[in-house]
Amino acid sequence: MDFFATAAKGTEPALRDELREIGVRGVRADRGGVHFGGALDLGARVCLESRIAVRVLAELGRFDAGSVDALYAGVREIDWAGLIGPRHTLAVRASVRDGALTHSGYVALKTKDAIVDVLRDKRGWRPSVDTEDPDVLLFVHVAKDSATVYLDIGGGSLHQRGWRARSAEAPMKxxxxxxxxxxxxxxxxxxxxxxxxxxxxxxxxxxxxxxGVAPGLSRPRLGVERAAWLDDSLARRLAELRSSLRERARTSKxxxxxxxxxxxxxxxxxxxxxxxxxxxxxxxxxxxxxxxxxxxxxxxxxxxxxxxxxxxxxxxxxxxxxxxxxxxxxxxxxxxxxxxxxxxxxxxxxxxxxxxxxxxxxxxxxxxxxxxxxxxxxxxxxxxxxxxxxxxxxxxxx
Ligand SMILES: C[S@@+](CC[C@H](N)C(=O)[O-])C[C@H]1O[C@@H](n2cnc3c(N)ncnc32)[C@H](O)[C@@H]1O
CATH class of the missing domain: 3.40.50.150 (Vaccinia Virus protein VP39)
Incomplete structure (x- = not known):
């Protein structure tokens, strides 16, 4: 899979170096984050181990989106039934840059419509939308009339480590x-x-x-564990990974x-x-x-x-x-x-x-x-x- 790990602007080289240290190969820093490729387990490991990544996004599809119709058609082509089950909720967020589509809210709405419509047409059910705490959090990025659709495999912003009991004025992420x-x-x-x-x-x-305390250990479930991609084998591998990360922190001197x-x-x-x-x-x-x-x-x-x-x-x-x-x-x-x-x-x-x-x-x-x-x-x-x-x-x- 192709992944894009996002980071605060200016910190991309730090994320690139961190991912290399974690053992991710072929990383490439870009504006706003770092590209890397590998199996889904690798993306999940980055969610658990990276301190700098804000989100880890898995690419689901990339297509021309010079018009709303092209966007709608492109989104329908993605295998949504493999990702979203009948009981899953979803939310879509969008960003636009330098193209015919200029309204991010409308891009998010049309993407959500295309997903719901194709699942209803092919499977006979419609997933519900939950903008607060969705099982499946999707991002659509449209730049220069090309759309990329991503699943947020962390399931939310990874700055939340679970230790912040209270905030003082202007806390840093x-x-x-x-x-x-x-x-x-x-x-x-x-x-x-x-x-x-x-x-x-x-x-x-x-x-x-x-x-060496892995920051993602405080997350009960990653985004990928709330989607239909999760099967027994992936669940077992992630449980093993969590337990080895816990052991590393426990034995650190x-x-x-x-x-x-x-x-x-x-x-x-x-x-x-x-x-x-x-x-x-x-x-x-x-x-x-x-x-x-x-x-x-x-x-x-x-x-x-x-x-x-x-x-x-x-x-x-x-x-x-x-x-x-x-x-x-x-x-x-x-x-x-x-x-x-x-x-x-x-x-x-x-x-x-x-x-x-x-x-x-x-x-x-x-x-x-x-x-x-x-x-x-x-x-x-x-x-x-x-x-x-x-x-x-x-x-x-x-
Ligand atoms: C932007 S905040 C730091 C936020 C911090 N990085 C965090 O994540 O919560 C700046 C801090 O500087 C403190 N401060 C201001 N003047 C100070 C001084 N002369 N000596 C020590 N601390 C000072 C303030 O009380 C405030 O907590």
Missing amino acids: ETLAAAILRLAGWDRRSPLRDPMCGSGTLAIEAALWAR AAPDVAGSDLDPTAVAIARANAAAAGVGVDFEVAPVSALRPTSPPGWVVTNPPYGERLATDGTLYREMAKTFSQLAGHHVTVLAGSMAILRAFPSPPDRSLLVLNGPIECRLLSWEIGSRAGARTSRSSPSASRQSGGARRARAR
């Missing part, structure tokens, strides 16, 4: 946090700090990643030094509750970003400061961040920033800057390798950063 940790280059062994942790997403995802802090006591309480629900030992403390101290050995600081016009124009927080981070000799600092005003506060330009979408917000993922002297910049290849790092104070973020 778990899938985006996982992508940022990979893009930041964290090695899963060195200490990691998030000094503006909010609900704790980055730190919790880091701890789960280091321990990794206990990375990951911690978070935030000025807001409510956010810290939420982060602690979330970490407890996730079953990870992450320390969260109430503290301003200025209280952040170097770790020993020097590690990573990955954080996501608040967005907002006031912050951008005032600049106080950015100056506080710049001053604090410039004292972390030998550390890697990565900031997901909603405003470029942050750059004015830092003494040196970032070593890397990537465009990343956080929901609808266009952000920059900025990374600095902090040099050996406070406030100075040392190139990534300089050995002095690691030499000097031994003197880092043995204090954790409070």
Whole structure:
């Protein structure tokens, strides 16, 4: 089968690398996600193991859709009876780009009509629509008059891991946090700090990643397990896969030094509750970003400061961040920033800057390798950063 795993814009290379590490071959990063091919089991495994994929879509058909009639006819050609049984519910979502069909809602409606009509004509029954919690969730993507119809084999957005008991203000999606940790280059062994942790997403995802806990294990059933494709053999193979993934997490010895802090006591309480629900030992403390101290050995600081016009124009927080981070000799600092005003506060330009979408917000993922002297910049290849790092104070973020 051909699959397309979707990811937040800008994080596609991180998903590609993650899928390669999971053992998926022939992956190809594209706009908004990664293509790969293989058996249905492989797609299901990606749903269970990928931290970065938002959805895993299996291609059901591809055809010309320069008109509504062509779309309707193309959808009818797909083998729906093999996928949807009499008791299954379905929902269709659509997107359109650069073609004759310009209304996504209408494309979704006509696709649903074609499926219902062909099943009624050939089988004598009609599936019901459930837009909230369908058994079969379908996506239609029409670009340049070509339609592709997909089944969402995860059955929903994979950012829902089951550990988020409560949300603080502006929480980051778990899938985006996982992508940022990979893009930041964290090695899963060195200490990691998030000094503006909010609900704790980055730190919790880091701890789960280091321990190899498969994020999809909290999902009782994948989308593919709710469709007519599920037979005894696939059910058995997925049960075996889940049990081997559980065993891997159970026997993991990794206990990375990951911690978070935030000025807001409510956010810290939420982060602690979330970490407890996730079953990870992450320390969260109430503290301003200025209280952040170097770790020993020097590690990573990955954080996501608040967005907002006031912050951008005032600049106080950015100056506080710049001053604090410039004292972390030998550390890697990565900031997901909603405003470029942050750059004015830092003494040196970032070593890397990537465009990343956080929901609808266009952000920059900025990374600095902090040099050996406070406030100075040392190139990534300089050995002095690691030499000097031994003197880092043995204090954790409070
Ligand atoms: C965009 S939110 C972070 C969201 C977080 N990534 C999550 O997933 O929940 C920014 C956080 O920065 C915190 N904050 C703002 N100013 C701070 C400061 N000076 N020191 C520490 N934390 C601060 C806020 O309380 C807020 O929780």
